[in-house]
Amino acid sequence: MxxxxxxxxxxxxxxxxxxxxxxxxxxxxxxxxxxxxxxxxxxxxxxxxxxxxxxxxxxxxxxxxxxxxxxxxxxxxxxxxxxxxxxxxxxxxxxxxxxxxxxxxxxxxxxxxxxxxxxxxxxxxxxxxxxxxxxxxxxxxxxxxxxxxxxxxxxxxxxxxxxxxxxxxxxxxxxxxxxxxxxxxxxxxxxxxxxxxxxxxxxxxxxxxxxxxxxxxxxxxxHIGLHQDEIARKGWAVSAAEVLALSGRPDIAIVDLREKGEREKHGTIPGSLHAPYPDLQENISTGGMLHELAEATGKRIVFYCAFGERSAMAVQAAQDAGLASACHIEGGIDAWKKANGPVIR
CATH class of the missing domain: 3.60.15.10 (Ribonuclease Z/Hydroxyacylglutathione hydrolase-like)
Structure with a gap:
């Protein structure tokens, strides 16, 4: 060690x-x-x-x-x-x-x-x-x-x-x-x-x-938080209420960046994929799971995490990797719950 x-x-x-x-x-x-x-x-x-x-x-x-x-x-x-x-x-x-x-x-x-x-x-x-x-x-x-x-x-x-x-x-x-x-x-x-x-x-x-x-x-x-305003100004953020309206559409892929323990403890958005934040670069690179999902199927990647910090960093990285439709849920699953979004455990 x-x-x-x-x-x-x-x-x-x-x-x-x-x-x-x-x-x-x-x-x-x-x-x-x-x-x-x-x-x-x-x-x-x-x-x-x-x-x-x-x-x-x-x-x-x-x-x-x-x-x-x-x-x-x-x-x-x-x-x-x-x-x-x-x-x-x-x-x-x-x-x-x-x-x-x-x-x-x-x-x-x-x-x-x-x-x-x-x-x-x-x-x-x-x-x-x-x-x-x-x-x-x-x-x-x-x-x-x-x-x-x-x-x-x-x-x-x-x-x-x-x-x-x-x-x-x-x-x-x-x-x-x-x-x-x-x-x-x-x-x-x-x-x-x-x-x-x-x-x-x-x-x-x-x-x-x-x-x-x-x-x-x-x-x-x-006030140490990653200010998500800049991501929103670039058009890469959606509210929990907006995602609720989009939920279930075949052209949307909701991606959970949290760790397994967080998902088990706090629940997940129904139908979301699990792609932990530490694996992000691998997943958004050419040949990676999320890159292929977006490129091959045309799905829009919608990231979320606990409070929006990891997902804000993820959407910037995804945009840099050429995934132009990527966005994130502002405020994470915390905002989703406050918007009365369904959660499964």
């Missing part, structure tokens, strides 16, 4: 790059905007393909690199389903898995620092975001933070992991790089409390100043 821990000294942020092998798919956790060039250089040096970028929560002390990485690599952006971010490609919740070739991360919902805080467990490592830090815990006094929720996240989820589990937080300000669950149980002063109420009292009286970047970072990180 390839594992790299990267550091932004300005915000004290740790970013993690993981892959199962050289030449394989890679995933990045908590990227910082100013470091995107460095990440992409490292991805190139290690002969990797970045396919997913994950934020553990909506950060207040730096601007995320999710949007820039998506724009430059066409990777899938991932956050928890509670996030206020306007558009991310994939929203996850407790019990889901974030998978790439050869690796998967188990998703743990660990609110408290914010209400959209998640941790990710992988091969004896847990990426804890700002929920559990090395000899500390994330503050709980803004962004719908809640010390009682954080107590539950830490004591009833994270500290239930095996003692040897390596703890990789999103931040450190003292120079520590890694800990273990066992170490934090023994030595973390924030965890030397006898009850949830005592922990809440401790956290409610920290009296910390707001992060210097908070007023800039939070609004910027909410």
């Amino acid at each position: 390839i594992f790299r821990q990267l550091f932004d000294s300005v915000s004290g942020t740790y970013t993690y790059l993981v892959a199962s092998r050289k030449g394989g798919e890679a995933l990045i956790i908590d990227p910082v905007l100013e470091k995107v060039d460095r990440y992409l250089k490292l991805v190139e040096e290690l002969d990797l393909k970045l396919v997913k970028a994950v934020d553990t929560h909506l950060h207040a002390d730096h601007i995320t690199g999710l949007g820039a990485l998506r724009d430059r690599t066409h990777c899938v952006t991932v956050m928890g389903e509670q996030t206020l971010a306007d558009v991310v490609s994939m929203r996850v919740t407790e019990g889901d898995r974030v998978a790439i070739e050869g690796l998967s991360l188990d998703v743990l919902y660990t609110p408290g620092h914010t209400d959209d805080s998640y941790s990710f467990l992988m091969n004896g490592r847990v990426f804890t975001g700002d929920t559990l830090l090395i000899r500390g815990t994330g503050r709980t006094d803004f962004q719908n933070g809640n010390p009682l929720q954080q107590y539950d996240s830490i004591f009833n989820k994270l500290l239930k992991l095996p003692d040897e589990t390596l703890v990789y937080p999103a931040h450190d300000y003292k120079g520590d790089t890694v800990s273990t669950i066992g170490e934090e149980k023994r030595f973390n002063p924030r965890l030397k409390v006898r009850s949830a109420d005592e922990y809440a009292d401790l956290m409610n009286n920290l009296k910390l100043p707001n992060p210097k970047m908070m007023d800039v970072a939070v609004p910027a990180n909410i």
Whole structure:
């Protein structure tokens, strides 16, 4: 396995790059905007393909690199389903898995620092975001933070992991790089409390100043979505209501770009084909399934995904590949459901 821990000294942020092998798919956790060039250089040096970028929560002390990485690599952006971010490609919740070739991360919902805080467990490592830090815990006094929720996240989820589990937080300000669950149980002063109420009292009286970047970072990180307006201006977007009216026509092929797990959990549009986003280039190239479907039968390809981000990227790629009739459902299956479109499971 390839594992790299990267550091932004300005915000004290740790970013993690993981892959199962050289030449394989890679995933990045908590990227910082100013470091995107460095990440992409490292991805190139290690002969990797970045396919997913994950934020553990909506950060207040730096601007995320999710949007820039998506724009430059066409990777899938991932956050928890509670996030206020306007558009991310994939929203996850407790019990889901974030998978790439050869690796998967188990998703743990660990609110408290914010209400959209998640941790990710992988091969004896847990990426804890700002929920559990090395000899500390994330503050709980803004962004719908809640010390009682954080107590539950830490004591009833994270500290239930095996003692040897390596703890990789999103931040450190003292120079520590890694800990273990066992170490934090023994030595973390924030965890030397006898009850949830005592922990809440401790956290409610920290009296910390707001992060210097908070007023800039939070609004910027909410608006990271791939703006679908440009795709619409080019005439490559259709509304869910329009697709409802077209549904069942023989000259329309509705194509679902989501992963198998998303389809099983959230359902599919009846009659849609499954062509996962990671296989897009192969499918739209000459000889590929979607290219042949459009060219040989004259069908119009209508892409959709969860919220329209992957499908917007897909329709641009399809147009570039010569599939001039390709379009996508603006807002994805989320918009389809809001338009009372039928869903099968």
